[in-house]
Amino acid sequence: MSTDDDVTATQRSGTGSVARREGLGAEPTAEPTETVGFIGLGNMGGPMAARLVRAGYRVQGFDLAEPARQAFAGTGGTVAPELTGAVRGASVIVLMLPNSDIVEATVRDAGFAVEHGATVIDMSSSEPMRTRALAAELAQRGVTLVDAPVSGGVSRARTGELTVMTGGEPADLDRVAPILTQLGTATRVGAVGSGHAVKALNNLLSATHLLVTCEAILAGERFGLDPETMLSIFNGSSGRSGSTENKWPNFILPGTYDSGFGLRLMLKDVRIATALADQVGAPDPLGHATAELWARAAEALEATADHTEIVNWLRKDASR
Incomplete structure (x- = not known):
């Protein structure tokens, strides 16, 4: 059965008032x-x-x-x-x-x-x-x-x-x-359907955060920077996200890749979010780029891959 990502924020109702x-x-x-x-x-x-x-x-x-x-x-x-x-x-x-x-x-x-x-x-x-x-x-x-x-x-x-x-x-x-x-x-x-909408949009953000965080840390590593040092800087600066505070230190640096949320589940949610944007006529070029990259990772990795394993695809296969 489906699991999900753990990034969340205060949401607002469709009328603009703070949601209950x-x-x-x-x-x-x-x-x-x-x-x-x-x-x-x-x-x-x-x-x-x-x-x-x-x-x-x-x-x-x-x-x-x-x-x-x-x-x-x-x-x-x-x-x-x-x-x-x-x-x-x-x-x-x-x-x-x-x-x-x-x-x-x-x-x-x-x-x-x-x-x-x-x-x-x-x-x-x-x-x-x-x-x-x-x-x-x-x-x-x-x-x-x-x-x-x-x-x-x-x-x-x-x-x-x-x-x-x-x-x-x-x-x-x-x-x-x-x-x-x-x-x-x-x-x-x-209204009904709004929960599913915000859930998918949340995971679009989460997927995009993780992807660019991996790119940034891998670039820093090749330059000679220490990943833990980079994370400490990011987490005290404007680059902070759930990926820098949770996913990298807890699942990627230890090499466990056991967040409990599958890569293909993340891709599914990203596609729901981009489809929703298309249906309502919202601009989403970055969302579609995110979906394309996650789809390439899903094809390259094992069917059971955790979503945090996208870093291994970036390390080995992203440039192919």
Whole structure:
């Protein structure tokens, strides 16, 4: 299942006012009075669903992968052997899936027989325009869709400290706020689809930051500069970013490349962001250049490569 990047910033609503932020990630306090269907129990979804179990929700979890289902069984949640069992009797259904194709296939599956009046929370990294279209489709079935993609990675999924970007009508977001409270800190950014939009744009920034940071440090190395010294200068200067403060010192310099966010997932989000810019007629020449370079790295590196491994592609193959 999809994971995500950990760079975030205060967002604003579509009206220009400061978006509403809800302090989340509290210790479990909920009474076990609501049934939640949770579809997608992978690297991110598994720990998120487990937090809802500990918070007292009756969670019915489903994933196509048997190891993911087995891991969830150890949390005390109910493992559904099929999609139907995950949504049966659930007033809220959480989707934590890789992309819009899989989200749409899931909600259109005959087994996705959700109750009239239920709310679906799409926490996947989906495409904003497709999210809006799907919300309209579900509304015809008497089902509400809100989007709430996350940032923060697996470690923050475990601790309930994710950044959650939500899109939807205020009343609908009020309805699911207690659930999101167990997962992190939510910012309301606008109408349905807005969460997916800002998530993709965030990762476009993150991908661009990392790419140019790698270029700068590799140039400095060839000149004879020490990477750690460069990072200390950048982090006290205007070149500071999540890449200089976190990715380089924690995953690239040690050579672990284990941030938990795949390179191809980053490329997917970058392409969502550039597609959105094209759809709304915004200028994005740098975004497209970023997407092209990340695509070249994805072709050259292993399918399972962490996104921080783009530095190895730059070292070996970027000039070919």
